Amino acid sequence: MSHEAARQLVEKGLVRGVELEADSKPPFCVSCEWGKGYRKGIQKEREGEQATEVGNEIHSDIWGPAPVETINRKEYYVSFTDDHSRFTNIYLICTKDEAFKSYCSYEAWLKTQHD
Numbered sequence: 201m202s203h204e205a206a207r208q209l210v211e212k213g214l215v216r217g218v219e220l221e222a223d224s225k226p227p228f229c230v231s232c233e234w235g236k237g238y239r240k241g242i243q244k245e246r247e248g249e250q251a252t253e254v255g256n257e258i259h260s261d262i263w264g265p266a267p268v269e270t271i272n273r274k275e276y277y278v279s280f281t282d283d284h285s286r287f288t289n290i291y292l293i294c295t296k297d298e299a300f301k302s303y304c305s306y307e308a309w310l311k312t313q314h315d
Contacts, residue, residue: 202226203224203225203226203227204226206218207220250283250284251282251283251284252284253284254282254284254285254310254314255282255284255310255311255314256283256284257282257283257284258280258281258282258283258306259280259281259283260278260279260280260281260299260303261278261279262276262277262278262296262299263276263277263278263279264276264277264296270292272292273294274292274293274294275293275294275295276292276293276294276295276296276298277290277291277292277293278290278291278293278298278299278302278303279291280302280303280306282310289306289309291305291306
């Protein structure tokens with residue numbers, strides 16, 4: 201609750217047993233300031249041209265281990281993003297060494313869906 205909202209509740213008589221100092225100012229709270237902060241967006245600069253066809257260039261990333269496993273004991277995920285369409289597929293995997301198998305599945309999916 202903000203300092204000003206608490207002040208208004210006391211002044212309207214909605215809260216009893218609290219006394220206000222007339223010249224009180226809200227204290228500086230590092231956690232509150234951090235929570236209200238924001239980050240500047242990452243500027244998107246691209247070297248070279250975007251892919252001209254689906255499947256010409258694929259971007260990949262592996263994330264994990266997750267703090268909690270899924271029901272099927274998956275702790276990682278690998279993502280594949282097509283540079284032309286920007287369409288992303290995510291595969292849940294148990295270990296990092298399953299990434300290549302996931303890529304083979306993605307490649308097969310890409311060939312059947314986009315010729």
